[in-house]
Amino acid sequence: MKAFWFGERKNVVGLKIRELRKEKHLTIRDLAAQIQVNGHSDITENTITKIEHGDRFVPDYELIYFAEALNTNVEQLLEYYYRFPNESEPD
Numbered sequence: 001m002k003a004f005w006f007g008e009r010k011n012v013v014g015l016k017i018r019e020l021r022k023e024k025h026l027t028i029r030d031l032a033a034q035i036q037v038n039g040h041s042d043i044t045e046n047t048i049t050k051i052e053h054g055d056r057f058v059p060d061y062e063l064i065y066f067a068e069a070l071n072t073n074v075e076q077l078l079e080y081y082y083r084f085p086n087e088s089e090p091d
Contacts, residue, residue, distance in 0.1 A: 004076060006054075007053030008054065009053060010054055010056055010057045011056065011057055011058040012078060012080060013049045013051070013058055013063065013064045013066070013077045013078060013080075014052045014053065014054050014058070015052070015054075015080050016077050016078070016079050016080050017051060017052055017066055017070070017077065018052040019051075019086070020026060020070045020072060020076075021070065023070075024030075025059065025071065028045050028048045028052075030046055031048055031069055031070070032044055032045045032047070032048055034069040035065050035066070035068075035069045038065065038068055040062075043062065043065060063077055063078075068076060069082060
């Protein structure tokens with residue numbers, strides 16, 4: 001499998017996940033617990049930290065887990081990619 005990087009980041013959704021999590025006043029622990037309650041025990045606090053920092057790739061099926069837990073949709077998680085397609089982080 002060939003991996004694609006987004007600038008220096010391994011994903012395009014980590015920044016938006018962190019933004020939405022903070023808007024909802026959730027800790028990383030809270031978000032991990034919500035995802036796990038929804039039946040996805042492989043998403044841990046460490047996993048979320050790596051995703052938010054851009055240190056872990058995010059498969060498409062995990063986008064659904066995050067969208068459900070954050071009460072949003074996959075398109076919103078991809079917002080930074082659509083706004084800044086040639087940059088790894090917005091200014």
